Amino acid sequence: MSTTTAxxxxxxxxxxxxxVADWADGRLGIYSLAKANMRKIFPDHWSFMLGEICxxxxxxxxxxxxxxxxxxxxxxxxxxxxxxxxPLQGQLMSEAFNSTMHISFDVRGxxxxxxxxxxxxxxxxxxxxxxxxxxxFTGAFRKPRxxxxxxxxxxxxxxxxxxxxxxxxPDDLLSGTGVRxxxxxxxxxxIVGTYLSMFLFGGEFPGxxxxxxxYSVHILLLPGIMxxxxxxxxxxVFYHKHTQFAGPGKTNKNVVGMPLLPVYMAKAGGFFxxxxxxxxxxxxxxxINPIWALGPYRPDQVxxxxxxxxxMGFSEGLIRVMPGWEINxxxxxxVLGVFIPLVIFPLVLVAIAVWPFIESWVTGDKREHHILDxxxxxxxxxxFGVAWLTWYFVLLIGGxxxxxxxxxxxxxxxxxWFVRIAFFVAPVIAFIITKRICLGLQRRDKDKVxxxxxxxxxxxxxxxxxxxxHEPLSQEQLHTLTAHEQNKPLELGPTVDxxxxxxxVKGSQKLRAKLSQGMYGEDSQIPKPTAExxxxxxxxxxxx
Amino acid sequence: MKKLSAxxxxxxxxxxxxxxxLAATGGLYAAFAPADKAQAEETSQSLAIEEGKxxxxxxxxxxxxxxxQGTTDGPSLVGVGSAAVDFQxxxxxxxxxxxxxxxxxxxxxxxxxxxxxLAAYIASLGAGPVTPTDKQYSPEGADIAKGGELFRTNCAQxxxxxxxxxxxxxxxxxxxxxxxxxxxxxxxxxxxxxNMPSFPDTTMPEKQKKDIIAYLDAVNGEKTESPGGLKLGGxxxxxxxxxxxxxxxxxxxxxxxxxxxxxxxxxxx
Numbered sequence: 001m002s003t004t005t006a007x008x009x010x011x012x013x014x015x016x017x018x019x020v021a022d023w024a025d026g027r028l029g030i031y032s033l034a035k036a037n038m039r040k041i042f043p044d045h046w047s048f049m050l051g052e053i054c055x056x057x058x059x060x061x062x063x064x065x066x067x068x069x070x071x072x073x074x075x076x077x078x079x080x081x082x083x084x085x086x087p088l089q090g091q092l093m094s095e096a097f098n099s100t101m102h103i104s105f106d107v108r109g110x111x112x113x114x115x116x117x118x119x120x121x122x123x124x125x126x127x128x129x130x131x132x133x134x135x136x137f138t139g140a141f142r143k144p145r146x147x148x149x150x151x152x153x154x155x156x157x158x159x160x161x162x163x164x165x166x167x168x169x170p171d172d173l174l175s176g177t178g179v180r181x182x183x184x185x186x187x188x189x190x191i192v193g194t195y196l197s198m199f200l201f202g203g204e205f206p207g208x209x210x211x212x213x214x215y216s217v218h219i220l221l222l223p224g225i226m227x228x229x230x231x232x233x234x235x236x237v238f239y240h241k242h243t244q245f246a247g248p249g250k251t252n253k254n255v256v257g258m259p260l261l262p263v264y265m266a267k268a269g270g271f272f273x274x275x276x277x278x279x280x281x282x283x284x285x286x287x288i289n290p291i292w293a294l295g296p297y298r299p300d301q302v303x304x305x306x307x308x309x310x311x312m313g314f315s316e317g318l319i320r321v322m323p324g325w326e327i328n329x330x331x332x333x334x335v336l337g338v339f340i341p342l343v344i345f346p347l348v349l350v351a352i353a354v355w356p357f358i359e360s361w362v363t364g365d366k367r368e369h370h371i372l373d374x375x376x377x378x379x380x381x382x383x384f385g386v387a388w389l390t391w392y393f394v395l396l397i398g399g400x401x402x403x404x405x406x407x408x409x410x411x412x413x414x415x416x417w418f419v420r421i422a423f424f425v426a427p428v429i430a431f432i433i434t435k436r437i438c439l440g441l442q443r444r445d446k447d448k449v450x451x452x453x454x455x456x457x458x459x460x461x462x463x464x465x466x467x468x469x470h471e472p473l474s475q476e477q478l479h480t481l482t483a484h485e486q487n488k489p490l491e492l493g494p495t496v497d498x499x500x501x502x503x504x505v506k507g508s509q510k511l512r513a514k515l516s517q518g519m520y521g522e523d524s525q526i527p528k529p530t531a532e533x534x535x536x537x538x539x540x541x542x543x544x
Numbered sequence: 545m546k547k548l549s550a551x552x553x554x555x556x557x558x559x560x561x562x563x564x565x566l567a568a569t570g571g572l573y574a575a576f577a578p579a580d581k582a583q584a585e586e587t588s589q590s591l592a593i594e595e596g597k598x599x600x601x602x603x604x605x606x607x608x609x610x611x612x613q614g615t616t617d618g619p620s621l622v623g624v625g626s627a628a629v630d631f632q633x634x635x636x637x638x639x640x641x642x643x644x645x646x647x648x649x650x651x652x653x654x655x656x657x658x659x660x661x662l663a664a665y666i667a668s669l670g671a672g673p674v675t676p677t678d679k680q681y682s683p684e685g686a687d688i689a690k691g692g693e694l695f696r697t698n699c700a701q702x703x704x705x706x707x708x709x710x711x712x713x714x715x716x717x718x719x720x721x722x723x724x725x726x727x728x729x730x731x732x733x734x735x736x737x738x739n740m741p742s743f744p745d746t747t748m749p750e751k752q753k754k755d756i757i758a759y760l761d762a763v764n765g766e767k768t769e770s771p772g773g774l775k776l777g778g779x780x781x782x783x784x785x786x787x788x789x790x791x792x793x794x795x796x797x798x799x800x801x802x803x804x805x806x807x808x809x810x811x812x813x
Contacts, residue, residue, distance in 0.1 A: 123796065174781075411714045
């Protein structure tokens, strides 16, 4: 590296490692890359590792998926089963099902790999959702990270559909029912529905094509796009640097944490194996998608309890609770009972995805934000997030309404009605409650800053009064509790200009001002304690 | 003999003679008639019916009427057959504890002999499906795979892929078939209890019923193995999703917290 050492040891041959590194640097420029990134700082918080769980489970899915492709036959040719699972002997099934049975029972390690692949997929999407919620509730999506928020959102949606095409591949009775469900939704599209369905399935459902088509979508198209998005997502994380929670010494212009090398290399590398270990352990312990118990798909058969994997559960809920409305006009049927859920399905996801843009429009904030919000300090955003989660969970209840009915001894009809009403009401209630809780927590923070921490020590004053001693917070704690910014609600200004002429205010600006009032008005945040308030209380009469 | 001849013109003499004659004829008949097996069975059968009627009056009559004709609280039992009684009472469903969407199974408090007596009484009210014999429902030698196909075609839409049960409308449900004896499964198919449709031999021959029983025994019996590990109730993606969230992501977040807590912290000065 340095010229002095190079000249002093001219005669001596450099060690092998150094020579390899030199060789590579001459061609790839790795030294400058390493120099720029080896000391890259990452802040430490457990919630910053949720994205890592996603990344690692994604890698695990790719690794196990490659193994599965070696044995899976994406074909719908009909064959007779003669493998080692007795209760299906002699049954007719597609080659896809047959080869999945072969993987499960006759390929060494096949079942374990299949289960790792499937469990990792469930965990992957779950981790993406939780990661997204972490980003949402801490406001990490704000400038400059809006694009990365969208990349992440796309990954979630693509992950859902990769999962769907994946679990449909074995052509078992459960997934076949799911594909039929999807086909029904496609059919409900006005005018072009039938055409679309014929196009997707190469003729009437189920035809002989969809497994092969889903296969290329599942192993090539979607994961290819996802891999590209993951790389872009990570490049942007590097480029933007990681966000951090407020604290002493942490500013919008620095990152306080540990360097990539060696600390995070070791941590992240170790964490990969921990994630792999946990998923492998779960896969070794618990069965998932036991296709042998489900049987091969036949369009004339169906089972109760036919649900999709959890991440598609909310779409199932939409369909299950939707009244079976239908309009017949001039010999054409408009199946609103299916079409409306199909329209709401993307809207559920889009509702959370557009929030960052709504928020930035309302605040008009063009600054960069690298310090995270505590959820309580952004009550409207937090309340919106909780309302969305509530909405999502209500739909999940709808999707599993039969199991709620059998396991809690309820009537499935009552659950359906509950979901129909809660679909509209529950998010509102959740919003109001969450906002109240946030404001309450803000008040508590304010109280703590001004009056200190409750120490639990009761003191009796000479005149007989009992008081609890409050311990003042440390300077660090005071900083952490008061570091957040508080937005001021947008004012539209006077309705007339200086000449007394009525000023024209655009409708969108009025809406913006209204939303801003709602988000940052008096009822939506507790003014944080000022230095003057603090001084006045702490200087004067001491504790009380 | 004087006394006897003195009373032979008594107005009741003829009656007495008649009674004696009848008693003698009956007695002689009973003594000399060939007392074959059928005869003995019929006697015990009528005895069983008698006993069954007594049990019926205590346990069932309040809802099904004193003669099994049914009331507003319970359907008529005329023609339901002994198989229905054996199923309903044998699984503890009847006598019902309380009215409701559906009568669940519970602990059976009758002995098999008592159930047979009840069944005999109900069967005597009108012909119906007969309690099957061991030969009819024993799954031995049946075609398991064929049974699976039949099960998925006829039963799975309510009872789930492997008979774990499922929900029906308004609080009714198709119960889990785990641990249900072959005899009761056979009887349920034959008689169609509660919300279940019946599958008489004309639509589902005995052989097919056996196949289904054999399939259930293979995939949801005592000796069934779950090759993939914990079965998670055999309920499909809902329980799998719950498991993935709680034990999968839950464990991973716990690990993340652990890893994040173990860091090379700079010493505070």
